Amino acid sequence: MSPVLAGVLQLLALTAALALAHVPLGNYLARVYSSPKHLRIEKWIYKGIGADPDTEMRWPAYLRGVLAFSLAGVLFLYLLQRLQGVLPGSLGFASIDPDQAFNTAASFVANTNWQSYYGEQAMGHVVQTAGLAVQNFVSAAVGIAVAVALVRGFARSRTGELGNFWADLVRGVVRVLVPIAAVGAVILVACGVVQNFSGIHEVGQFMGGTQEWNGGAVASQEVIKELGTNGGGYFNANSAHPFENPTPFTNLFEIFLILLIPVALTRTFGVMTGSVRQGYAILGTMAAIWVGFVALMMWTEFAHHGPALQAAGGAMEGKELRFGIGGSSLFAVTTTLTSTGAVDSFHSSYTGLGGGITMLGMMLGEIAPGGVGSGLYGMLVMAVVAVFVAGLMVGRTPEYLGKKIGIREIKFAACYILITPALVLVFTAAAIALPTPGDSMTNSGAHGFSEILYAYTSASNNNGSAFAGLNADTQWFNSTLGLAMLLGRFVPMVFVLALAGSLARQQPVPATAGTLRTEKPLFSGLLVGAVLIITGLTYFPALALGPLAEGLA
Numbered sequence: 367m368s369p370v371l372a373g374v375l376q377l378l379a380l381t382a383a384l385a386l387a388h389v390p391l392g393n394y395l396a397r398v399y400s401s402p403k404h405l406r407i408e409k410w411i412y413k414g415i416g417a418d419p420d421t422e423m424r425w426p427a428y429l430r431g432v433l434a435f436s437l438a439g440v441l442f443l444y445l446l447q448r449l450q451g452v453l454p455g456s457l458g459f460a461s462i463d464p465d466q467a468f469n470t471a472a473s474f475v476a477n478t479n480w481q482s483y484y485g486e487q488a489m490g491h492v493v494q495t496a497g498l499a500v501q502n503f504v505s506a507a508v509g510i511a512v513a514v515a516l517v518r519g520f521a522r523s524r525t526g527e528l529g530n531f532w533a534d535l536v537r538g539v540v541r542v543l544v545p546i547a548a549v550g551a552v553i554l555v556a557c558g559v560v561q562n563f564s565g566i567h568e569v570g571q572f573m574g575g576t577q578e579w580n581g582g583a584v585a586s587q588e589v590i591k592e593l594g595t596n597g598g599g600y601f602n603a604n605s606a607h608p609f610e611n612p613t614p615f616t617n618l619f620e621i622f623l624i625l626l627i628p629v630a631l632t633r634t635f636g637v638m639t640g641s642v643r644q645g646y647a648i649l650g651t652m653a654a655i656w657v658g659f660v661a662l663m664m665w666t667e668f669a670h671h672g673p674a675l676q677a678a679g680g681a682m683e684g685k686e687l688r689f690g691i692g693g694s695s696l697f698a699v700t701t702t703l704t705s706t707g708a709v710d711s712f713h714s715s716y717t718g719l720g721g722g723i724t725m726l727g728m729m730l731g732e733i734a735p736g737g738v739g740s741g742l743y744g745m746l747v748m749a750v751v752a753v754f755v756a757g758l759m760v761g762r763t764p765e766y767l768g769k770k771i772g773i774r775e776i777k778f779a780a781c782y783i784l785i786t787p788a789l790v791l792v793f794t795a796a797a798i799a800l801p802t803p804g805d806s807m808t809n810s811g812a813h814g815f816s817e818i819l820y821a822y823t824s825a826s827n828n829n830g831s832a833f834a835g836l837n838a839d840t841q842w843f844n845s846t847l848g849l850a851m852l853l854g855r856f857v858p859m860v861f862v863l864a865l866a867g868s869l870a871r872q873q874p875v876p877a878t879a880g881t882l883r884t885e886k887p888l889f890s891g892l893l894v895g896a897v898l899i900i901t902g903l904t905y906f907p908a909l910a911l912g913p914l915a916e917g918l919a
Contacts, residue, residue: 369680373664373692376618377657380696383622384629391626392633392645398541399514399534400638408536419533424526425867428515431531432508432859436475439501440852443471446497447489456490457566457580469844474501476855477509477737479591479598479707479830480847482839486580486601491563498598499587503547506594507538509705509739512859513631514638516743519866520767521639526871528863542627543594550589550623557619558612561585584609592623595737597707597830605697605710606686617693617710624706628652628735631742639767643885648745651890655734655897656703659727663695666720666917684715695720702727705737707830714817714834721833722913725820728827729905730897731786737828743862745893749884750779750865752896756882756889766884768874778865785857787904789826789850794819794908796846803842808835812919816912821847826854 404412404419412419423431446453447462447470462470466483473480474497483489489498511534518528555561564581584600588610591598601607611617629649636645668680668691680691689697694711701708702724713724727734733744754771757764764771797803797818807814813835820833825847832838838847882889 369690369692370664370668372690373668373695376692376696377660380618380622380625384625387626388629388633388649391630393637395542395627395630395634396637398537399529399634404533405540408533408540411536411540412532415532417530417532419530419536421530422527423530425515425528425863428528428531429860429863431535432512432863433856435504435531435535436508436856439475439504440471443474443497443501444468446493447471450490450493453490453492455492455563459488459490462488462493465841465844466839469848470498472848472851473830474498474596474598475505476828476851477505477594477596477705477740478825478828478851478855479596480825480832480838480851481598481602481830482844482847484602485599486582491582494587494600495583499583499590502587502590502594502596502598503539503543504535506543506590506596506738507535509595509737510538510542510627510631511535511739512862513739513742514634516746516862516866516869517635517638519869520746520769522870523872523874526867528866528870543590546626547586547590547593550593550619551585553619554585554589554616557616558608559585559588559616560609579609581609588620589623591708592620592706593626593738595624595628595704595706595740597701597705597709599708605708606712611710614688614690614693617689617697620708620710621697621700624700624704624708625735627738628704628741631739632735635742635746641767641885644767647885647887647890647893648742648749649735650887651893651897652733652735652741652745654890654894655730656699659699659703659723659734660696663699663720663723664692666717666723667691667695669717681715681717681720684712686710698724699727701831702829703730703732703734703736705732705740705828705830707824709831712834713820713831714813718812718913718915718917718919720917721816721820722909722917724831724833725816725823725909725913726901726905728823728829729787729790729909730901731783732827732829733897740828744782744858747779747782747862747865748897748900749893750775751783751900752889752893753882753884754779755896756892760880760882762880762882765875765881768877769869769872770875774868775865778861778868782858782861782865783900785861786826786854789854790819790822790905791908793822793826793846793850797822797842800842803840806837806840806843808837812912812915816916819908819912822850825850828855 451461632649636642
């Protein structure tokens with residue numbers, strides 16, 4: 367079988383699996399976040415944290431819940447790392463330095479999972495399981511909760527109430543993430559992913575010396591790493607490590623886990639707003655961008671020149687032989703178009719244009735289909751902008767799902783769109799202009815610039831993948847990337863929840879003959895255009911200095 371055909375078959379198999387899961391999981395998620403009943407274990411959790419799950423919250427109260435819970439998570443994870451040296455199960459590793467502990471705490475709480483350390487050489491079992499793995503669950507649940515709050519803003523009328531953050535958070539963990547992760551972990555273990563608490567041991571000779579490995583609860587962390595679009599690997603090699611991702615099947619299964627909830631949430635959106643066709647329009651927009659990016663990536667990586675690349679079947683540098691170009695390209699596009707950040711290949715070794723595609727996927731805002739929750743609310747914000755633009759073009763008051771998009775709503779949407787590019791471009795410019803950060807670059811020229819641009823793009827968009835080649839374990843990068851991750855995660859949430867509150871207070875207006883049909887393919891095409899144009903105008907100069915210059919050289 368040719369490598370190209372293998373890549374196409376993987377794409378078709380993945381699409382079929384997602385199509386089968388879309389309706390049942392989407393409907394289930396809608397029931398989870400609409401049910402007035404609480405499970406017994408949920409009642410115990412509410413009692414333990416002192417929360418009343420039946421109290422409706424307006425957007426400022428909902429936001430305070432998000433920020434308070436996340437701040438507590440940062441402090442807990444920071445202290446856990448700083449105390450690692452005296453904790454049991456530390457495997458003899460020392461406590462983490464302050465700047466790296468801050469970076470890692472901010473990273474995992476922000477659902478970014480950027481790693482400037484070697485997991486198997488720095489983190490013991492307690493930090494990995496009680497710290498990092500726990501944040502993989504709860505940070506994903508926070509993203510889903512914010513998305514559901516925005517959906518309620520479209521669905522409700524003449525009220526500013528968006529639900530209860532604590533109930534949404536607990537239900538996301540107990541009813542959604544834990545059950546799916548448990549099943550997924552069993553599948554991964556059955557396919558060869560390790561799950562133990564073994565210590566460090568020698569596994570044989572390596573270049574004249576001994577090689578040491580440690581095990582860990584890898585399968586349980588691997589599954590939520592992908593399912594929650596987190597991305598932090600148990601090992602430094604991430605999903606290229608055979609302990610995390612041993613076979614082509616596990617590679618495709620992990621891609622499926624990454625896309626599962628973001629794709630299903632479009633159905634949840636349609637069900638909760640009473641218009642399933644609106645959900646399909648959003649899904650169609652996401653799918654068009656995702657398929658387009660996959661096709662472009664495979665073309666750039668299979669378009670080989672010269673006898674060496676022809677013998678390898680394409681640009682195989684930095685890619686695992688067991689996955690090939692098709693599986694690697696599919697993983698790279700999926701992980702950067704979502705907020706996952708897991709990698710099964712070396713993005714820095716991709717062709718110049720291929721590396722640019724991974725960057726562009728993050729720069730779009732990771733909305734195709736995006737992270738768990740963040741992808742849906744990011745695309746809905748872009749839909750608000752597209753409706754506003756369409757209204758200006760035809761001279762009508764813009765409306766979306768019966769809600770008028772006025773000055774207040776478009777200001778919230780504009781602020782949401784502008785915050786991430788501001789973080790990326792300002793921090794990148796500072797790192798390039800100052801003398802010390804540049805010393806961390808392994809390469810010079812366009813590729814070296816791409817290393818820094820990718821790092822801040824990944825951090826600000828809460829992705830977490832690395833272009834590699836950049837030594838990010840310095841005080842400058844640990845501090846600035848940590849700050850970018852926190853601001854890039856929580857400042858946009860402020861505008862999302864404010865937009866949700868503004869929409870929920872409105873009285874829906876009836877559709878007329880002049881109302882833009884936002885469930886039609888025409889609107890989906892307009893939405894795709896709006897996403898690409900806004901991103902292109904924002905990031906094209908920076909891309910021209912990095913991956914475009916390298917790819918066209």
